[in-house]
Amino acid sequence: xxxxxxxxxxxxxxxxxxxxxxxxxxxxxxxxxxxxxxxxxxxxxxxxxxxxxxxxxxxxxxxxxxxxxxxxxxxxxxxxxxxxxxxxxxxxxxxxxxxxxxxxxxxxxxxxxxxxxxxxxxxxxxxxxxxxxxxxxxxxxxxxxxxxxxxxxxxxx
Amino acid sequence: xxxxxxxxxxxxxxxxxxxxxxxxxxxxxxxxxxxxxxxxxxxxxxxxxxxxxxxxxxxxxxxxxxxxxxxxxxxxxxxxxxxxxxxxxxxxxxxxxxxxxxxxxxxxxxxxxxxxxxxxxxxxxxxxxxxxxxxxxxxxxxxxxxxxxxxxxxxxxxxxxxxxxxxxxxxxxxxxxxxxxxxxxxxxxxxxxxxxxxxxxxxxxxxxxxxxxxxxxxxxxxxxxxxxxxxxxxxxxxxxxxxxxxxxxxxxxxxxxxxxxxxxxxxxxxxxxxxxxxxxxxxxxxxxxxxxxxxxxxxxxxxxxxxxxxxxxxxxxxxxxxxxxxxxxxxxxxxxxxxxxxxxxxxxxxxxxxxxxxxxxxxxxxxxxxxxxxxxxxxxxxxxxxxxxxxxxxxxxxxxxxxxxxxxxxxxxxxxxxxxxxxxxxxxxxxxxxxxxxxxxxxxxxxxxxxxxxxxxxxxxxxxxxxxxxxxxxxxxxxxxxxxxxxxxxxxxxxxxxxxxxxxxxxxxxxxxxxxxxxxxxxxxxxxxxxxxxxxxxxxxxxxxxxxxxxxxxxxxxxxxxxxxxxxxxxx
Numbered sequence: 001x002x003x004x005x006x007x008x009x010x011x012x013x014x015x016x017x018x019x020x021x022x023x024x025x026x027x028x029x030x031x032x033x034x035x036x037x038x039x040x041x042x043x044x045x046x047x048x049x050x051x052x053x054x055x056x057x058x059x060x061x062x063x064x065x066x067x068x069x070x071x072x073x074x075x076x077x078x079x080x081x082x083x084x085x086x087x088x089x090x091x092x093x094x095x096x097x098x099x100x101x102x103x104x105x106x107x108x109x110x111x112x113x114x115x116x117x118x119x120x121x122x123x124x125x126x127x128x129x130x131x132x133x134x135x136x137x138x139x140x141x142x143x144x145x146x147x148x149x150x151x152x153x154x155x156x157x
Numbered sequence: 158x159x160x161x162x163x164x165x166x167x168x169x170x171x172x173x174x175x176x177x178x179x180x181x182x183x184x185x186x187x188x189x190x191x192x193x194x195x196x197x198x199x200x201x202x203x204x205x206x207x208x209x210x211x212x213x214x215x216x217x218x219x220x221x222x223x224x225x226x227x228x229x230x231x232x233x234x235x236x237x238x239x240x241x242x243x244x245x246x247x248x249x250x251x252x253x254x255x256x257x258x259x260x261x262x263x264x265x266x267x268x269x270x271x272x273x274x275x276x277x278x279x280x281x282x283x284x285x286x287x288x289x290x291x292x293x294x295x296x297x298x299x300x301x302x303x304x305x306x307x308x309x310x311x312x313x314x315x316x317x318x319x320x321x322x323x324x325x326x327x328x329x330x331x332x333x334x335x336x337x338x339x340x341x342x343x344x345x346x347x348x349x350x351x352x353x354x355x356x357x358x359x360x361x362x363x364x365x366x367x368x369x370x371x372x373x374x375x376x377x378x379x380x381x382x383x384x385x386x387x388x389x390x391x392x393x394x395x396x397x398x399x400x401x402x403x404x405x406x407x408x409x410x411x412x413x414x415x416x417x418x419x420x421x422x423x424x425x426x427x428x429x430x431x432x433x434x435x436x437x438x439x440x441x442x443x444x445x446x447x448x449x450x451x452x453x454x455x456x457x458x459x460x461x462x463x464x465x466x467x468x469x470x471x472x473x474x475x476x477x478x479x480x481x482x483x484x485x486x487x488x489x490x491x492x493x494x495x496x497x498x499x500x501x502x503x504x505x506x507x508x509x510x511x512x513x514x515x516x517x518x519x520x521x522x523x524x525x526x527x528x529x530x531x532x533x534x535x536x537x538x539x540x541x542x543x544x545x546x547x548x549x550x551x552x553x554x555x556x557x558x559x560x561x562x563x564x565x566x567x568x569x570x571x572x573x574x575x576x577x578x579x580x581x582x583x584x585x586x587x588x589x590x591x592x593x594x595x596x597x598x599x600x601x602x603x604x605x606x607x608x609x610x611x612x613x614x615x616x617x618x619x620x621x622x623x624x625x626x627x628x629x630x631x632x633x634x635x636x637x638x639x640x641x642x643x644x645x646x647x648x649x650x651x652x653x654x655x656x657x658x659x660x661x662x663x664x665x666x667x668x669x670x671x672x673x674x675x676x677x678x679x680x681x682x683x684x685x686x687x688x689x690x691x692x693x694x695x696x697x698x699x700x701x702x703x704x705x706x707x708x709x710x711x712x713x714x715x716x717x718x719x720x721x722x723x724x725x726x727x728x729x
Contacts (some may be wrong), residue, residue, distance in 0.1 A: 010335065014284070018276060025277045055462065062459040068281040068301060071335045 002031065003057050004083060004153045007046040007064055008072040011037060015069045019046060022067065028052060028060055032085075032150030043071060047083075047152045076153060083153035086125045088113075089135065092142035093120050101141060108134050119144055160288050161186035161319040164252070165194045167295040167327045173223050175199060175214065175578055177207040181227020182267060183254030186319035199578065199607055202599035204231050206571040208238020209597065212247050213572030216558045217533060218579035219372065221248045221303050228254045229267030232313070233274065237565060239309045240278040244562025245393060246370060248307035250298050251275075255315040258286060272313050280308030288321040296331050305338030306457040307370055338456060342473035342481050349469050350428075350452045351485045354384060357426035357450075359494045362388040363409065363438075366561070367431015367455060367475040368397035369554045376479035377430065378402070385488045387498055389417035391432050392546055395557040400550045401530075406498070407507070410438040411715045412543045415505035418713075418721040420498055424449045431475040433460045435562070444720035454478045507547050510727075514706040515682050517541070517616040521548035524586055524614065527689045532584040533558065533576050537569040537593030539623035541616045543711040545588040567596025573611040574604050584612065584693055591617040591641060591665070601672040604698040612692045613700045618707045619654065619661055626710045630725070654707040669700035678702045 009015045016035060023030050031049040038045050050060060057075060064073045093101055101120065105112060110124030124134055128151065135146070158166065164187060168176065175197040180188045191198055201207040204226040211222030222242075226235050232253040242249045256265040272284045281301050283294045291314070298310040354360060368377050368390075374397050381388050381404050388398045389406035400407055409417035421427065427449045432438070434453075439445040442464055453460075453467040454475060461470045471478055509518040521544050524532065530550050535558040536542040542559055551557050558576055560568040573587035587594075594615055604611050616622075625639040629652075636652045642661040643651070666676030675697050679688045685703070692699040713724040 013286075014272065014276075017273065021276050058462060059459060066457070066459055068333065068336050 001053070001057075002049060002051050004076045004081065004151060005048045005050060005061065005064070006074045006076065006153055007048060007070060008038070009044050009046055010069040010071065011042050011044040012069060015044070016046075018067055018069060019048075019064070022063055023050070026059070026063065028056065032148075034150035034152050036152070045152075047150065049151050074155065076155065080156040081153050082156055083127055083151050084125050085128065085131050085151045086123070086149040087131050087135070088121060088123055088147045089138060089143060090119050090121045090145040091138050092118060092144060097141055101138075104134070104137050110134065158323060159186070159190065159319070160291060160314070160321045160323065161190040163291055163323065164295065164314065164319070165190045165196055167292055168196060168223065169194070170327045171221070171295070171299045174220070176223045176225050177201055177210040177214075177575065178225030179204050179207055179227070179231060181231045181254065183228040183256060183316045184225065184231075184319075186316065187225065187252075187254065187314075199574075199603065201571070201603050203597065204234035205238050205567065206597050206600040206603060208235045208249075208251065209241065209565075209568050209571035210575035210578070210600075210603075211249050211251070212238060212242045212568075213535060213558055213575030214579040215242070215247050215249055215575075216572070217555050217576035219555065220579070221250055221299055222575065223250050223252070225252045226254070227267065228256055228271070229269045231267075232271040233269055236274060236278070239275055239311065241560050241563045241565045241568060242309040243278045243280070245560065246307050246366065247309065248303040249309040250302050251309060251311045253311065253313050254319070255284065255313045257317040258315045259317070261315065272311065275311050278309070279311050282311040282313070284313045285315065285318050288318050288323045289325045291318065291323065292325055292327040293331060296327060296329070297333055300331065300333065301336060305336070339458075339472045340456070340474040340477050342454065342471045342478040346469060346471045347478070347481050347485070350471060351482065353426055353450055353452060353469060354386075354428065354486055355489050357489055358491060359424045360384070360386045360426040360428060360489070360491065361406075361420045361424040362386050363391070363421065363427055363429045363432055364388055364394045364397050365391040365430065365432025366393035366397075368394055371431065371456070371474050371476040372554070373431070373476035373479050374398065374554045376476055376483060379483050380479050380486065383483060383488065384486050385491060385495065386428070387420060387495075389413070389421065391435070391438055391561070392559060393557075393561040394432060395546060396551040396554045399552040401552055406502075408546055410721070411440070411717075412547065412711050412713065414507055415713055415724055416498060416501035418715070418724060419501050419505075421446050421449075422720070422722050426450050426452070428452045428454070430454045430479065431456070433457075434464045436464070439464065440715045440719055440721040509709075509712075513682065515680065515685070515704060517544045517618075517703070517705045517709055518548045519682060520614060520616060520685055520703050520705065521545055521588065523685045523689055524588070525549045527686060527693065528584050528586075532556070532586050533580060535559065535569045535573040535576055535585065535587045537587070537589045538564045538566045539590050539593060539621065540626065540709075540711050541588050541590040541593070541622075543623075544616065547711075566593035568593075570594060570597050570611070570613060571600045571603075573613070574600060574609050577609045577611050587611055587613045589613055589615045590622060591615055591619060592621040595663075598668070601669070601674055601698065601700070605673040609698070610696060611698050613698070615665055615700065615702050616705050617665070617702050618705050618709065619658070620707060622709075623711070625708075629708070629710070630714075631716065665700055665702040674698040674700055676700045676702065678704070680704045
């Protein structure tokens with residue numbers, strides 16, 4: 001089962017290596033991982049999406065908590081939370097399909113942020129499913145490049 | 158103050174009695190500061206020896222062991238010692254030199270990314286980048302190493318930091334935001350545990366190294382005696398409960414006693430205290446203690462539920478939780494169970510074929526007898542370790558010192574030196590094999606030069622005995638690369654020790670003498686006691702070369718992957 005885990009860590013060199021080393025050393029999966037500073041510059045938030053059964057996820061949470069540089073761990077599990085991901089996607093276009101692409105961009109409330117003679121770069125944000133659905137619709141046009149930030153998340157309320 | 162002087166000053170403020178280590182280019186400044194300070198320093202002959210000595214010292218005293226090495230190869234030579242301490246949760250601070258800050262990452266001479274290398278084998282580690290942070294980092298390192306579930310912490314100090322100046326001082330009180338171990342057991346969980354203990358008809362206590370680490374031997378004894386429940390210990394739990402106590406089941410697991418394993422397999426309640434259900438203890442995990450409810454008391458939340466399902470988890474310090482329990486527990490209705498265990502103990506004692514040959518088990522029994530069970534025993538790894546665990550009666554914590562988790566050959570001699578420095582009034586024996594002793598034999602020089610009188614009992618069978626035992630039992634007696642007397646004239650396939658074997662190398666008696674120690678060769682059973690007595694009386698390091706029967710095996714034995722009930726027995 002997929003879990004989204006939010007980890008507050010010391011904003012210090014080597015902390016990312018400690019976290020990723022923990023996952024690789026103990027054979028846990030990382031689907032995505034994103035890091036950024038919080039309102040307190042000495043603390044960063046990592047949002048990790050991982051997979052495993054309940055026992056593994058319990059171990060992941062406990063092992064993360066055991067790291068000295070980890071300040072707080074929150075496994076969202078089935079709790080209420082909001083999550084978003086940002087994606088940049090570069091697709092081919094031509095005169096025929098341009099209107100169709102722009103229509104899809106509109107429907108998904110995405111944005112075209114760069115245009116050349118042969119391709120468009122689109123920025124879009126959303127939850128998992130929306131991002132995947134958008135990617136799916138773009139496939140027929142010929143995707144040249146994709147960059148995804150990985151998920152960031154926060155508890156509701 | 159100079160950075161290097163500040164390090165030494167902080168070590169003294171941390172009440173460090175002794176540092177084990179080896180000099181080198183990037184620690185010249187530290188060694189210069191040590192030269193001018195009252196700090197006791199033991200120069201080893203290899204950095205690995207320094208790490209194991211710090212470890213042995215920590216295990217024997219409960220204090221933080223400190224080792225020091227230079228950058229690059231000095232630091233990487235500490236790695237096995239740090240990993241050993243990490244696996245067994247031993248409080249240790251390892252200090253390494255590093256190339257100057259500006260050169261880090263340039264593949265400079267003797268540069269290694271030691272914080273990167275030791276990240277998975279330390280409780281925490283630091284690369285000091287700002288001299289003003291040095292005192293706080295050292296304080297944190299000692300705090301982290303010695304509290305909660307103890308473990309090794311490494312501090313990597315670049316040369317320019319050692320040579321820099323700062324006015325920042327060591328401060329006792331610090332706050333580490335992400336580090337708050339739980340010591341007291343949750344009241345609700347304690348209540349549930351007490352209820353389960355009172356309801357159990359067939360309870361067993363399974364005690365581990367946590368008893369030793371938290372100094373809970375007294376509380377464990379009170380708990381066992383109040384409830385009348387038998388106690389089995391892990392390898393590293395030896396000494397945590399007196400084996401002379403009628404409630405002792407001695408060690409359980411792969412080479413544990415039959416009665417301990419039978420008891421665990423038939424129990425309806427297992428009270429695990431400061432133990433982690435290691436695979437050498439549980440055997441086949443799916444068949445481990447099939448009828449038992451499990452109470453698991455451990456300071457490390459990750460230990461709980463890692464390998465077995467736990468019914469009543471109690472996160473907390475063994476000593477504190479036992480104190481909480483002792484206020485509430487009484488004896489349950491377990492007389493029938495007690496009788497059954499007594500019966501097993503009578504029927505299946507630890508034993509061996511005590512014929513005319515010189516048997517390793519006999520040597521250990523005699524060490525126990527001659528020292529009246531009061532010695533500190535360190536071990537190497539393999540058969541020597543298991544015989545030392547089985548045939549000596551441990552009665553006090555911190556008297557059995559062994560690499561349990563990592564199983565590090567070459568641990569015993571340096572650990573014995575560290576233990577002897579920590580407990581100079583005690584007799585310290587290193588029970589060794591002829592294989593493992595050679596992995597850190599150079600530390601004989603450290604022992605002799607510093608007049609640290611350790612007694613080394615080599616159980617010499619000319620084999621890497623434990624691996625040979627597995628080859629005999631599970632690999633069709635194909636002794637692949639386990640014969641230590643083998644040389645280039647031997648036939649490729651040989652599994653018969655005998656008269657035509659080449660001269661063994663080295664001659665341990667001559668080797669001892671070369672190092673300025675005393676060597677004694679013992680070939681006959683009747684010479685064991687006189688040799689041991691002579692070794693103890695000799696005011697020097699003594700190497701005893703016991704020429705034991707070559708193909709002696711460690712029994713009982715639960716084959717790897719089998720359930721605890723399936724014990725092999727050499728006597729059948």
